[in-house]
Amino acid sequence: QAQLQQSGPGLVKPSQTLSLTCAISGDSVSSSTTAWSWIRQSPSRGLEWLGRTFYRSKWHNDLAVSVKTRMTITPDTSKNQFSLQLNSVTPEDTAVYYCARDASSVGSPFAFNLWGQGTVVTVSS
């Protein structure tokens, strides 16, 4: 039974960098048949897909246009995890952040069948 365990600070100051990690058990970040995403949820913006990383002979990243210039997703094969870094945060980035695995195991790379527990991140001085 695969699981995702998130970690990272819940409070970030404006203009600083938000960093979160998603540790994977029961699956591999290097899997050639799935992808690993970050999704956030806030009252003002609802659910918002942020980006994903996946391995297909080499590493690939796709990022949402809204965060493309500020966001990095980095896989760590030695620890079987992946991380999110969001630079120059503002109060608009306050949200619950989730990591998720796509549902390629059931044939759909456009849905998510495994989610982390969520991390509440507040951007405030």
Next chain:
Amino acid sequence: QSALTQPRSVSGSPGQSVTISCTGTSSDVGGYNYVSWYQQHPGKAPKLMIYDVIKRPSGVPDRFSGSKSGNTASLTISGLQAEDEADYYCCSFAGYYNLLFGGGTKVTVL
């Protein structure tokens, strides 16, 4: 791109059926058969209920069904039960690589 449009709330009595709509455009819902639906209870992560418009993951009751017509997808819950009370979100592929979510619908079991 704007979020997909869902009604804010729907309600029904136990045993009844409710349907939640999810309206997009020909660039997302109408253009691909990649609509998924998620159930979210308070304080919990979303749970996949339907994917690829009509498919149900293993373990999801067959009371949950999905459909699509044009730019509008729908989730129907038949035989409503108390534990179905939750927020429901649709999601659609919107071209490589982008995913859009709906604003969410609160289902209340009367």
